[in-house]
Amino acid sequence: MSDWRVRMLAAAGTEHWWSVYSAYLKSPEWQQLRTLVLERADGICEDCRDAPATSVHHLTYRRVGAERVADLIAICAGCHEEHHPHMPRTFSERWAAAADPTWERT
Secondary structure: OOOOHHHHHHHHOOOHHHHHHHHHOOOOOHHHHHHHHHHOOOOOOOOOOOOOEEEEOOOOOOOOOOOHHHHEEEEEHHHHHOOOOOOOOOHHHHHHHHHHOOOOOO
């Protein structure tokens, strides 16, 4: 099991999850995986197939920290917003949401 996967599991359900997840998204492991997904999509959103892909979206968080390439899609900002309509956008909103037991990660 990857070190990141262990950290994500340990932080699950706690306010610490966002800080671990944020650190993971800056890691060389994530950057390498992100690059593979964006290259697979040839820079085009794999959802709408119209706009440039700017993000990599998790289809599942089941293996977060040890994702498979098939767990991820390259996606444009508009489609990413559609997939996460209730997701907090700012860092402070994310911290508040992580501390709120009624908020669900989607």
